[in-house]
Amino acid sequence: MNYAEILINIRKISRSVNLESKRLEKEYGISIPQLLALSFLREQEHYQASHKAIKDFLKLNASTVTGIITRLEKKGMVAKLPRLNDKRVSLITLTAKGAELLKAVPHPLHQQISQKLQSLSPHQLTQLNEAFRAIIDILKIDDIEDSPVESTFDL
Helix, strand or coil: CHHHHHHHHHHHHHHHHHHHHHHHHHHHHHHHHHHHHHHHHHHHHEEEEEEHHHHHHHCCCCCHHHHHHHHHHHHHCCEECCCCCCCEEEEECCCCCHHHHHCCCCHHHHHHHHHCCCCCCCHHHHHHHHHHHHHHHHHHCCCCCCCCCCCCCCC
């Protein structure tokens, strides 16, 4: 394998994520980070989480997550509920409209990848992770936000 093949393979991965993001935006009016935030809320007790919990899950900075939550709130997919003991902090909760969207949206690319990765052996997963770490080190992109997926709509 030569260097060009590696670059082509990286480009294919990037392109497929971008196409998936555009498809979701066009068909459902939602970006992948927004979908991930909704999915995270669905898994939480009472379908609620703090801004910080969502931020930590998405591995994005606070202002980016604020934008994601604001857009979801405008679409009626989440609501902000003030905490009873601290009015300065709101809990983000999944609305019925957000839950309905999650039922309608097919599994995005990242979920398909996750399912396929589960079939790999621990040794194969380690090798794959080491290869990605090497690429990240070569490109010196360790400081870039490490959202589970890339989106041009919320970043």
